[in-house]
């Protein structure tokens with residue numbers, strides 16, 4: 169392995185993110201390396217989405233450092249390397265588009281904007297492969313409005329995959345999806361993990377992903393309260409029980425107080441924000 173292989177592809181050092189001048193996530197220190205499958209857990213409103221969106225530059229960066237592929241995020245431009253599947257996002261029923269057309273949007277970042285987008289045969293092959301991974305080849309020409317919520321999530325994952333990202337960041341990919349479709353989605357994620365895809369997955373359904381997750385990060389009250397292996401996490405299940413498999417309830421999500429106990433003074437918890445190496 170060369171140094172570039174082991175250098176983190178995402179690195180936060182005491183990073184803070186929020187909205188306007190209001191910090192929501194503070195002092196987050198985290199390094200994600202190639203091949204890792206990281207589950208981000210935590211109570212509703214603890215700041216998981218703010219953390220993921222923050223490292224992508226989608227909210228305000230209020231302190232500390234963010235490096236993407238070894239470069240400060242402020243000067244980083246190659247966002248095609250980061251595939252993002254946003255939270256609670258399905259495709260609008262008012263937009264008439266086929267599955268292929270939506271997935272093709274993932275190719276846009278590979279085309280210079282001033283040129284008309286002419287899909288090459290290489291693009292077509294990549295789109296095909298992305299649809300194959302999410303098991304939607306047979307719906308390629310279907311109108312997206314005719315798909316179920318779970319299928320639409322898979323279209324969005326395929327769109328992210330079509331940009332050939334180095335890392336996939338997914339915000340609750342299985343939320344609001346029925347059990348059968350959750351199973352299909354877990355299989356999709358397992359297939360991606362088997363291909364060595366680096367993934368950061370915000371989830372309340374750890375059980376569905378337990379086989380593929382290599383590392384768990386718990387966000388609690390805007391801090392990284394735990395960062396460790398599945399085994400370390402399992403040995404502290406009691407402490408973090410409410411972080412995993414806590415079903416999402418929209419009503420209690422905003423402004424909810426963290427339900428997890430306070431950080432103890434020893435062990436993998438770091439009250440300063442998780443500065444562990």
Ligand SMILES: Nc1ncnc2c1ncn2[C@@H]1O[C@H](COP(=O)(O)OP(=O)(O)OP(=O)(O)O)[C@@H](O)[C@H]1O
Pocket residue numbers: 187192210211212213214215216217218219421422423424
């Ligand atoms: N667009 C926004 N503008 C202002 N404040 C926001 C915004 N989005 C989130 N917040 C604040 O940040 C806090 C954390 O929200 P965030 O969505 O990051 O939590 P979460 O852990 O992802 O929650 P959930 O599990 O419910 O998705 C919220 O309680 C809210 O106060």
